[in-house]
Amino acid sequence: MRTRWYIYLRWFILSAIVVPGIVSLYVGYGWSAQLQDSLKLGLIAFGTNAVFFALSRMVKSKTVVRALITTIFVIDIAMITFFIYTKGGIESRSVIVYVVPIIMSAAIFSRKGVYGSALLSVLAYDVLILCNYFGVFASRGSLYPDLQIDSSYVINTIIFFNALLILISVAVDFIARLLMSNEQLATRRLNELMRAQSIAKFGSWEWKKVADVLVWSDELYEIFGIEKTSVPITFERYLECIHPDDKKLVIDEIHKASLTGMSFAFDHRIVLANGTVRYISSNGQSYSDKNGEITHLTGTARDITDSKLLEHAKNDFVAVTSHQLRTPATIVKQYTTMLSEGYAGEVTTQQKDFLKTIYDSNERQITIINDLLNIARIDSGNFNMNVQRTDLIAMLKQIRIEHSGKYKSKNQRLLFKPKYQKVYCNVDGDQIKMAIENLLDNAHKYTPAKKAVKIELKRKRKGVLISISDEGIGIPSKDIHKIFDMFSRIDNPSVLQEEGTGIGLYWAKKIITVHGGTIDVVSEHKHGTTFTIGLPYKIAK
Numbered sequence: 001m002r003t004r005w006y007i008y009l010r011w012f013i014l015s016a017i018v019v020p021g022i023v024s025l026y027v028g029y030g031w032s033a034q035l036q037d038s039l040k041l042g043l044i045a046f047g048t049n050a051v052f053f054a055l056s057r058m059v060k061s062k063t064v065v066r067a068l069i070t071t072i073f074v075i076d077i078a079m080i081t082f083f084i085y086t087k088g089g090i091e092s093r094s095v096i097v098y099v100v101p102i103i104m105s106a107a108i109f110s111r112k113g114v115y116g117s118a119l120l121s122v123l124a125y126d127v128l129i130l131c132n133y134f135g136v137f138a139s140r141g142s143l144y145p146d147l148q149i150d151s152s153y154v155i156n157t158i159i160f161f162n163a164l165l166i167l168i169s170v171a172v173d174f175i176a177r178l179l180m181s182n183e184q185l186a187t188r189r190l191n192e193l194m195r196a197q198s199i200a201k202f203g204s205w206e207w208k209k210v211a212d213v214l215v216w217s218d219e220l221y222e223i224f225g226i227e228k229t230s231v232p233i234t235f236e237r238y239l240e241c242i243h244p245d246d247k248k249l250v251i252d253e254i255h256k257a258s259l260t261g262m263s264f265a266f267d268h269r270i271v272l273a274n275g276t277v278r279y280i281s282s283n284g285q286s287y288s289d290k291n292g293e294i295t296h297l298t299g300t301a302r303d304i305t306d307s308k309l310l311e312h313a314k315n316d317f318v319a320v321t322s323h324q325l326r327t328p329a330t331i332v333k334q335y336t337t338m339l340s341e342g343y344a345g346e347v348t349t350q351q352k353d354f355l356k357t358i359y360d361s362n363e364r365q366i367t368i369i370n371d372l373l374n375i376a377r378i379d380s381g382n383f384n385m386n387v388q389r390t391d392l393i394a395m396l397k398q399i400r401i402e403h404s405g406k407y408k409s410k411n412q413r414l415l416f417k418p419k420y421q422k423v424y425c426n427v428d429g430d431q432i433k434m435a436i437e438n439l440l441d442n443a444h445k446y447t448p449a450k451k452a453v454k455i456e457l458k459r460k461r462k463g464v465l466i467s468i469s470d471e472g473i474g475i476p477s478k479d480i481h482k483i484f485d486m487f488s489r490i491d492n493p494s495v496l497q498e499e500g501t502g503i504g505l506y507w508a509k510k511i512i513t514v515h516g517g518t519i520d521v522v523s524e525h526k527h528g529t530t531f532t533i534g535l536p537y538k539i540a541k
C-alpha cells in the first residue's frame with residue numbers, strides 16, 4: 001500500500017513541480033539546453049512512474065514489490081543527482097530534494113531504507129562534486145565554474161551536505177520509529193480488545209449516521225453469523241438480522257437515542273441465516289457535532305442467549321412449581337375455614353385461635369405463591385393485560401378507603417386530596433391497583449405510628465405521576481439500588497421485624513414497566529421515602 005503512495009506522490013511532484021518548472025524555463029529562456037535536460041528528466045520520470053504504476057497493480061509477490069520500489073528509489077536518487085548536475089552542481093539548492101526519497105524510504109523500508117537512501121544520496125552527490133573538481137566533466141548551468149574546483153569550498157560543501165543529509169536521516173529514522181512503535185502499540189491493544197470481545201462474547205459497533213455505514217468489530221460479525229467483507233454493513237442490513245417481533249423495538253430505541261442524544265440499553269433477538277435465534281443485549285450512546293446534530297452512535301452488543309435460556313428455564317420452573325403449590329395451599333385454606341366454622345364438630349376457643357394462626361399463615365403463603373406466579377407470567381411473556389380506560393382518581397379513592405382500616409389500627413393517617421375530578425389512563429386497572437397497594441403496604445409497614453402517608457397525582461403532558469410519600473424509616477443510600485431486585489430486603493432490624501418477602505417491589509416494577517411506565521424512589525434514611533410511578537395516558541403500541 002505504501003508503495004502505491006510513493007507512486008502517487010511521484011505523480012503529484014511531477015505534475016505540480018516538474019511540469020510547471022519546465023514551462024517556466026521555456027517561457028524564461030526559450031528552447032535552451034537546460035530546458036532540454038529538464039524535459040528529458042521529466043519524460044524519464046513520467047515514463048518510469050507509468051511503468052511502476054502498472055507493475056505495482058499487477059505484481060502480487062511482496063519480494064518483487066520490494067525490488068520494484070528499491071529500483072524506483074535508485075532511479076530517483078540518480079535523477080536528482082542529474083538534476084543537480086544540470087542546475088550547476090555544487091551551487092545547486094536542489095540538493096535538498098534528496099530528502100524526499102529518504103523520508104519515503106523510512107515509511108516503506110524503515111531503518112535500512114532511511115540509511116540506504118541517505119548513503120546512496122551522499123555517495124551520488126559526492127561523486128558528482130568530486131568529478132567536477134577533478135575535471136572528469138563540468139556541471140552544466142554553472143554560473144561560477146571556479147567554485148567547482150576551489151578545494152576548500154568543495155571540501156566544506158561536501159562535509160556540510162553529507163552531515164546535513166545524515167542528520168536528517170537520523171531525525172527521520174527517529175520519528176519513523178516513534179510512529180511505528182505507537183502503531184504497534186495500537187495494533188497490540190486492538191488485538192487484545194478483539195480477544196477480550198471474543199472471550200466475553202460481545203462485539204462493538206459504530207454507526208456513522210450520515211453515511212449510513214456500520215463499522216463492526218470481528219466478534220460482532222461472529223455473533224450475527226455474517227461473513228466479514230470489505231463492504232461495510234448498512235443499518236438496513238443490520239435490521240434484516242433482527243427478529244421480526246423485535247424490529248419495532250430496535251428501530252424505536254435507536255431512533256429515540258439518535259433524537260435525544262441519550263444512551264440506550266435493551267435486549268432483542270436476532271435470527272441467523274440458518275434460522276437460529278440468538279438473544280442480544282445492546283447498549284449504546286449517540287454523539288453529536290458542535291451544532292447539536294447527531295452524527296454517529298456507538299455501542300456494544302452481547303450474546304446473552306445462554307443466560308436468557310437459563311432465565312426461561314427458571315421462569316418455567318417457578319411457574320410450574322407455584323402452580324402446583326397453589327392447589328394444596330387453597331385446599332388447606334378451605335379445610336381450615338370448614339374446621340373453624342364447626343363443620344367437623346365443636347371447636348374450643350383455643351382451637352379457634354390455632355386455626356386462625358394456620359389460616360393467616362396460609363393466606364400469606366397463597367399471596368406469595370400468587371406473586372411468584374404473576375412474576376413468572378410477566379417474565380415469560382405469557383402475561384395478558386386487560387387494558388381499559390380507567391379513572392385513576394376513582395381508583396386511588398377506592399384504595400384509600402380499603403386501606404384506611406389498616407392505617408388507623410397503627411394510628412397512621414393516609415392522605416389523598418385529589419386536584420382533579422377524573423384522570424383517565426389506559427391501563428390494566430387490577431394490576432396497577434395491586435402495584436400501588438404494594439407501595440402503600442410498604443409505607444404502612446415501614447412508617448412508625450402517628451405518622452402520615454400521602455398519595456398525590458399530578459397530570460403531565462404525556463402521562464401521570466402518582467407519588468406515595470411516607471415519614472418512615474427511609475432507605476440507606478447504599479441500599480437503594482437493590483430494593484427493586486427479587487427477594488431483596490434491607491438488612492436492618494426495623495425492616496426485618498416486619499413480615500416481607502422482598503418480592504413486592506420487584507413485581508410492582510415489572511407491572512409498571514410492561515405498561516411503558518417508570519417507578520422511581522427518593523429516600524432519606526430515618527426521615528421518609530417517596531415512590532413515584534409514571535404512567536403514560538396510553539400504552540405505546
Ligand code: ADP
Binds near residue numbers: 443475483501
Ligand atoms: P418486602 O416484602 O420486604 O416489603 P418489597 O419488595 O416490597 O419487599 O420491598 C423491598 C425492601 O425495600 C423492603 O424489605 C424494605 O427494606 C425496602 N422498602 C420498601 N419500601 C419501603 C419504604 N416505604 N420505606 C422503607 N423501606 C422500604
